[in-house]
Every structure is written in C-alpha cells, then in structure tokens.
Amino acid sequence: MKRRAFIQLAGGGVVAAAVPGLSGCSTAIPPEAVAAWQGPPPGAEVREWILAHAILAPHSHNLQSWLVDLRTPEQIMLYCDPQRLLPQTDPQSRQIMMSHGTFLELLDMAAREKGLRADIELFPEGAFAADRIDRRPVARVRLVADANVKRDPLFAQVFRRRTNREPYADQSLPLEATAGIAQAVKDYPVRVGFVGKDQPEPLARHRAIAAEAWRIELTTPRTLLESYKVLRVGPDEIATHRDGISLMAPLPRLLAALGLFDRSKAPAADDAAITGQIRDFNAKLQATPGFFWMVTEGNDRKTQVRAGQAYVRAQLAATALGLSMQPVSQALQEFPEVAGPYADIHRLLDAPQPKFTVQMWARLGYAPTIGPAPRRGLKAHILSA
Numbered sequence: 001m002k003r004r005a006f007i008q009l010a011g012g013g014v015v016a017a018a019v020p021g022l023s024g025c026s027t028a029i030p031p032e033a034v035a036a037w038q039g040p041p042p043g044a045e046v047r048e049w050i051l052a053h054a055i056l057a058p059h060s061h062n063l064q065s066w067l068v069d070l071r072t073p074e075q076i077m078l079y080c081d082p083q084r085l086l087p088q089t090d091p092q093s094r095q096i097m098m099s100h101g102t103f104l105e106l107l108d109m110a111a112r113e114k115g116l117r118a119d120i121e122l123f124p125e126g127a128f129a130a131d132r133i134d135r136r137p138v139a140r141v142r143l144v145a146d147a148n149v150k151r152d153p154l155f156a157q158v159f160r161r162r163t164n165r166e167p168y169a170d171q172s173l174p175l176e177a178t179a180g181i182a183q184a185v186k187d188y189p190v191r192v193g194f195v196g197k198d199q200p201e202p203l204a205r206h207r208a209i210a211a212e213a214w215r216i217e218l219t220t221p222r223t224l225l226e227s228y229k230v231l232r233v234g235p236d237e238i239a240t241h242r243d244g245i246s247l248m249a250p251l252p253r254l255l256a257a258l259g260l261f262d263r264s265k266a267p268a269a270d271d272a273a274i275t276g277q278i279r280d281f282n283a284k285l286q287a288t289p290g291f292f293w294m295v296t297e298g299n300d301r302k303t304q305v306r307a308g309q310a311y312v313r314a315q316l317a318a319t320a321l322g323l324s325m326q327p328v329s330q331a332l333q334e335f336p337e338v339a340g341p342y343a344d345i346h347r348l349l350d351a352p353q354p355k356f357t358v359q360m361w362a363r364l365g366y367a368p369t370i371g372p373a374p375r376r377g378l379k380a381h382i383l384s385a
C-alpha cells in the first residue's frame with residue numbers, strides 16, 4: 001500500500017512523497033548479510049572452521065579489514081587490507097590494529113576447540129610505523145596439535161556477542177559483573193576500570209566527555225563524511241556490502257530512496273540531521289549506568305593488538321553476564337579537533353600521555369536483545385594465489 005509521508009528535510013523544507021507503507025517496513029537485517037553467524041559450513045577444512053569464528057570479531061566501523069593467506073599448510077598469515085582503513089578518525093590505525101587483536105583472540109579460542117595451539121607471532125617481518133600501516137603481515141599463526149591445550153569458556157559467547165547501541169536500562173552494575181570482566185583480561189597487559197551509578201560525579205564526567213567528543217566528530221565535515229562512506233542504508237546496500245554501519249530505520253531509508261540523503265556532503269552543524277543525532281546520543285549517554293575502560297602503558301603496535309585481544313575477551317565476559325557494551329571511541333581518537341576530550345579522558349582515567357593510552361572506553365549496562373551485525377563471509381578474507 002502506498003501512503004503519503006511528510007518528510008522534514010535537512011535545511012528545513014518539508015516534502016510529501018508517495019511511499020510504500022513506511023511504518024510497516026521491516027527493520028531486520030537481510031539474512032544473507034548475517035549468514036556468517038550460522039557458523040562454519042559443514043565439512044569446512046580446520047583452518048576455515050577456525051576463521052569462520054574469527055570473522056565474527058568486532059571491528060571498528062565493521063570494516064573487517066582481515067585478509068588471510070592459507071598457502072602454507074597449518075599456517076595462517078594475517079594481513080591488513082589497506083583499502084579498509086579510517087584515515088580521518090583513526091589516523092594512526094590504532095583501532096584497526098585493535099580490530100586485528102579481536103580477530104586473533106577469537107581465532108585462538110576456536111583453535112583450542114579443535115585441540116590446536118595457535119602460536120601467534122605478531123609482526124613477523126617487523127612492526128608498522130606509528131603513523132601508517134603497510135603490506136607486511138600483522139601475524140603469522142602456526143597451528144600445532146597439543147593435548148594440553150585448554151578450551152576457553154568464553155568461546156560459548158562468540159555467537160551471542162553484539163555491539164549494542166540501544167538505550168541501556170537504568171540499573172546498577174553488580175560487583176560480580178565488573179569483577180568477572182576484569183578477571184577475563186587479567187593475563188593481558190591492560191589496566192581496566194569501571195564507573196557506575198554509585199559514583200555520580202565521575203559518571204557525569206564520563207557522560208559529558210563522551211557527548212562532547214561525539215558532537216565534535218559529527219560536526220567535523222571530514223570525520224562525518226568518513227562515517228557516511230561506510231553507512232549502509234536499507235536492505236539492498238546492506239546485502240551488497242555486508243560491512244560498515246547498517247541503518248534500517250524507516251526515515252533514512254526513505255530519504256535515501258528519494259535521493260534526499262546526500263552522503264557526499266556534510267550537513268551544517270545546526271542541521272536537524274546532526275542536532276537530532278547529537279540529542280539522541282546524549283539521551284543514551286545520560287541513561288547509561290556505567291562505563292568500562294582499558295589503559296595500556298605504551299602504545300606500540302603489539303600493545304594495540306594485545307589491547308584488542310583483551311577487549312573482545314571483556315566483551316565476551318560481559319555477554320556471559322548478561323551485559324552489553326558499546327565502545328565510545330570518539331574521545332580516544334587522534335584527530336586534532338578532538339584533542340580537548342582526548343586530554344580530558346586521559347586525565348579522568350589517570351592515564352597521563354604519552355606514557356599511557358586509553359585504548360578502549362565503552363558504555364556498559366543492560367540492554368534489549370538485538371540481532372548480529374553483517375559479515376562479508378569467509379571467502380572475502382582469503383587471499384588467493
């Protein structure tokens with residue numbers, strides 16, 4: 001059924017458009033985009049079985065920059081796809097390296113399920129420079145049969161883990177929960193911390209810094225446009241790309257379908273599209289009952305990868321405890337406009353620069369259940385000869 005919809009345009013105008021039943025359109029991600037969450041295909045070779053789990057790892061902007069070379073038996077060489085970087089918001093590719101750590105950690109857990117020890121050698125041909133990545137491998141993984149290898153209980157959460165961007169319930173975090181998350185990363189070189197409703201003043205500071213950094217990212221044209229580039233609006237774009245940030249809400253879909261959502265230009269800072277997003281995220285932050293963070297001493301490439309390994313463990317532990325996480329990376333980013341919130345969060349978390357780096361900062365709380373995010377599927381990651 002067609003109906004008329006009145007749409008408030010960026011810039012203030014209103015249009016009336018004949019559209020298919022707007023309120024009735026599905027907000028579910030197309031099944032082919034989330035097929036990877038069904039698990040490895042039957043009969044998969046062991047390395048493919050392992051990798052089918054690793055590709056479910058969290059990655060900044062869901063870019064999935066993992067490329068693997070399987071030409072040497074019992075070995076997986078991991079590379080970073082240089083086409084899948086975020087030069088504006090992640091100019092040093094620190095978050096990209098963390099996103100390789102998340103991948104390697106799930107790879108390790110999956111190998112254990114098969115009785116294999118994953119001997120992971122990071123940067124076997126040398127580490128990338130601090131400000132760029134290159135074509136050398138991120139890791140060489142040798143899989144070795146080992147009767148002493150132990151299964152990791154967190155593996156059970158791999159298919160249940162989500163980055164949850166919904167509003168979180170106004171419910172305090174129990175001590176067992178924060179202790180459980182800290183326990184999951186105790187062998188990793190990170191200092192973790194939590195703040196909750198029992199500390200209203202620091203909690204208010206967390207919310208304020210996160211809000212300010214978010215406002216800056218959204219009102220800085222080049223950083224906003226970088227996110228627009230990986231925005232996938234509606235089922236067709238989501239099914240075609242199976243990466244990036246999926247948007248299934250009716251209004252942006254409608255605007256995109258009508259050619260009214262121009263992703264090549266940044267709206268002005270006072271545009272309703274921007275102020276609305278800032279308002280919505282502020283409301284979520286105000287209701288967020290807690291934050292989690294991870295600080296490292298040093299910030300070299302190995303430390304970044306190790307921080308990513310720790311992050312996915314923390315998120316899996318939170319999942320096991322019924323808790324959700326959403327990183328709020330904006331204040332941790334290294335682009336100049338966000339330097340104020342960057343300094344503020346490092347000060348608040350007692351992480352003076354340059355000795356310490358806040359590698360991860362996330363909302364933490366109880367949230368409604370959501371579905372998984374798209375994945376490109378295993379084949380997209382395997383380098384052919």
Ligand SMILES: Cc1cc2nc3c(=O)[nH]c(=O)nc-3n(C[C@H](O)[C@H](O)[C@H](O)COP(=O)(O)O)c2cc1C
Nearest residue numbers: 058059060061062095098099162163327328329373
């Ligand atoms: C290093 C890193 C930084 C991230 N930063 C953000 C962020 O600032 N905001 C956000 O909503 N998600 C962030 N994410 C989560 C990714 O967007 C998410 O992993 C991706 O969209 C895939 O979704 P999934 O985790 O539900 O599988 C980050 C993830 C990683 C690994």
